[in-house]
Amino acid sequence: MSSPASTTRRWTPDGPYDLARSLRVLRRGPLDPTCRVADGAVWRASRTPEGAATVRIARADDAVAGEAWGPGAGWLLERLPALLGADDDPAGFTPRHRLVHEAMRRHPGIRLVRTGRVFDALVPAILEQKVTTDEAFASYRLLVRRYGEPAPGPLPGLYVPPAPRDWALIPSWEWHKANVDGKRSATIVRAARVARRLDEAADMDLAAATHRLQLVPGIGPWTAAEALQRSNGFPDAVTVGDLHLPRIVGWTLARERGADDARMLELLEPYEGQRHRATRYICLIGGTPPRREPKRPVGDIARL
Template sequence: MASRTWVPPGPYDLGRTLCVLARGPGDPAYRVTGDGAIWRASRTPQGPGTLRITAVDGEVHAEAWGPGADWLLETLPSLLGAADDPAAFTPRHRLVHETHRRNPGLRLARTGLVLESLVPSILEQKVTSDEAYRAWRLLLQRHGEPAPGPAPRMHVMPDPRAWSLIPSWEWHRAGVDDKRAATIVRAARVASRLEEAAGMDDARASARLQAVPGIGPWTTAETLQRTNGSADAVTVGDLHLPRIVGYALTGTRGTTDETMLELLSPYEGQRHRACRLILLSGVAPPRRAPRFAPRDFTRI
């Protein structure tokens, strides 16, 4: 086991910063234990590794296990948002200002691991969150490997070759249709090229990811928000986000992507952070329609 301590330069909220990396409450690669520790299981360039992170008395302590331990500790500050600059953000709406004031410790995490965020984002394309979370959980449990160290029943995601070798019936068993499965396989086959996007600016990284058929603006934004800590990668094409942003900022319903982008234009360069704060405010239009029923792909 290796360890490292990082001291944030100001107020810091570990849970708020890293919670976007969890893919549902049963994510095999992300756990929050009763003592408040956050555990992450990742496949790093040096191999699988497990990270345990705690925040105590203004310091963040991390322990790591496995072949990827050194890489995880070396990149720990970036993961925790050290490269993020919250001071670059200026609230332009009362609700955003108040939420920003109440969350001074929010930072934008940067994992530096593209496939780790890209695959679950592909799984979330055009399905309910519950369907996507279930698929991610089953695929990691069946095709990943146990996380190194004393991790509580955690799994590291498959390597690119293992993703490309998952048979069709296993995708169907996890509830993943052929289109999403094929997109993941295509991405896995060029994984080394996609991982380079973690060191690019948003425009170049977006172009690199969208060169893979099946990966569009929605999936790209969801990935770059996590891998690159992008403050401006706003998610377009989402079923809920435009309506939430529109309702929170204007009180109106039925906001489109185009109107959402107009509303967010005062935050150019910081639009994703503005959306994070709007979502944290809890203000959203009342639900009028029932939830979509999960589909059973095992019967197709």
């Protein structure tokens, strides 16, 4: 059987480019049904304003080649450079700490991607509220396979995420089967009902886009930042309210244990305007503080 017709486009980055690390943020776990790495290429299924589409992205000498299938193929390829990070300007970033400088030196080709699809980035972020990453990935995987559709193109097993209307019509018992509590499912349903208005935020600045998303009850600063980092590629959309990030930033930049959001933002002040990019580098090279070893008993107690 012949493969469906496809269209192609090439983009040449103006400097070092790390395809895998730049696009990794779009993949919700190794079993994400909308995204797969195969044969050295990144495959991604999307729902565009013109319909479902699949794009295969791979390095081609000094360029990056995209091949797309489906009704939305033209839409995807028109925006392929933005998806890959062409609108991003890493040259405007100046590391202020030795470890951040080292991370940038080791990984010079990371770009901030821009999908242009706010609602599609918002759903996984809502699922990740107040649960472990693995739990959220499993819920997303189950719901996409149940209510999405097989992606166009030659790669089997790839799925296009559900349309907003389909998210809104998922029955309560199906959310329960996917281990999604009522608060998160209700937030997704509310967002789905105004998905068109949310997608307008793709053309807004950071403050306006954040405000637009947070008009939906259940969407706070953490969820808005996580979505806009991917849909808009904002370099200053720092994640506030995360369980681990403040501790990673505090330990990496100041060797401090137990940093909270306020302390994290204080430490990130030198990167104002680029705080999300700074945390991307920090997470590449940093880590959480080691656990304190219990004090060893001394004297006679030590011999017991």
